[in-house]
Amino acid sequence: MDLLTVLPSxxxxxxxxxxxxxxxxTYLGIKVGAARKKYDVKYPTxxxxxxxxxxxxxxxxxxxxxxxxxxxxFQTIAALVYPNAASILGAIWVTSRFSYAxxxxxxxxxxxxxxxxxxxxxxxxxxxxxxxxxxNHKRIMSGFLDGIRCGDCECNVDWGEKRNAIAxxxxxxxxxxxxxxxxxxxxxYPANDQFHHAYHTCGVIATVAFLMINAVSNGQVRxxxxxxxxxxxxxxxxxxxxxxxxxxxxxxxxMWILFGGFVVPKKPVVYPGIAIFFQNAFIFFGGLVFKFGRxxxxxx
Numbered sequence: 001m002d003l004l005t006v007l008p009s010x011x012x013x014x015x016x017x018x019x020x021x022x023x024x025x026t027y028l029g030i031k032v033g034a035a036r037k038k039y040d041v042k043y044p045t046x047x048x049x050x051x052x053x054x055x056x057x058x059x060x061x062x063x064x065x066x067x068x069x070x071x072x073x074f075q076t077i078a079a080l081v082y083p084n085a086a087s088i089l090g091a092i093w094v095t096s097r098f099s100y101a102x103x104x105x106x107x108x109x110x111x112x113x114x115x116x117x118x119x120x121x122x123x124x125x126x127x128x129x130x131x132x133x134x135x136n137h138k139r140i141m142s143g144f145l146d147g148i149r150c151g152d153c154e155c156n157v158d159w160g161e162k163r164n165a166i167a168x169x170x171x172x173x174x175x176x177x178x179x180x181x182x183x184x185x186x187x188x189y190p191a192n193d194q195f196h197h198a199y200h201t202c203g204v205i206a207t208v209a210f211l212m213i214n215a216v217s218n219g220q221v222r223x224x225x226x227x228x229x230x231x232x233x234x235x236x237x238x239x240x241x242x243x244x245x246x247x248x249x250x251x252x253x254x255m256w257i258l259f260g261g262f263v264v265p266k267k268p269v270v271y272p273g274i275a276i277f278f279q280n281a282f283i284f285f286g287g288l289v290f291k292f293g294r295x296x297x298x299x300x
Contacts, residue, residue: 008081011083013087014083017090017091017094024094028101031101032058035053035054035057039054046062057104064097071090077128086125089125090125096115099115101115119249124241127248130244170289171289174286182203199272199276202254202280205250206283206284209245209247216239216240221240248284251280257277
């Protein structure tokens with residue numbers, strides 16, 4: 001089988017994105033090598049105990065290497081179906097790593113956030129990968145619930161017909177658990193110095209994302225049942241994309257709050273940070289279960 005006949009016609013743009021990422025990694029590696037000579041940091045020492053600027057240069061390269069394999073996987077999955085969109089999102093992420101590194105090279109770690117716009121490209125290919133997985137989900141998992149039986153007993157239940165109910169209950173339990181955890185933490189630690197009230201923003205955004213993701217059906221996104229109206233099929237897709245961006249953003253922000261606000265500063269009370277993370281994680285997975293666990297075939 002000729003590989004070129006299997007790949008999408010626009011996959012060449014994706015290959016250029018891979019080459020662009022190779023140039024980026026090579027550049028970051030060269031900068032680290034030059035910094036080793038400048039600050040006299042010998043191999044295999046990873047970080048210097050006295051040269052902060054070198055540590056920033058080294059960390060810019062190391063962080064990119066930590067994220068790169070994950071990006072590569074999602075970039076490839078997305079590119080197999082949506083090569084043009086994946087190419088644009090990939091170029092955004094790769095370019096952001098230059099901005100991230102140049103900010104780090106100043107010696108002020110806070111300026112690494114100059115490359116924060118890279119999350120658009122990174123989360124974009126993740127969302128596309130999830131969307132692709134959803135379209136293959138029905139074919140792969142269609143008989144999963146139908147095949148569950150109670151052994152040889154005669155009390156067999158047709159779980160396939162109850163799939164929507166099961167998914168809805170599971171999603172509700174996850175959503176409820178997330179909010180129950182954060183309410184428990186807020187009641188236990190009411191003081192603002194122990195649990196900053198602004199941290200509740202993540203949970204609110206995650207809830208909004210939950211509603212946005214499930215406000216449009218898969219048929220509306222495909223254009224099967226929604227072509228007119230104020231937004232149309234393109235608007236439905238944009239709405240869904242924004243919902244996923246908010247969902248991933250709140251989950252990532254909750255992780256940052258946990259480690260940046262509680263673990264790294266070594267605060268005596270860490271439970272509020274853990275509660276924030278688990279709240280957003282439960283809401284996030286509850287949204288996925290409610291969106292992808294149900295089937296629209298049973299809505300008729």
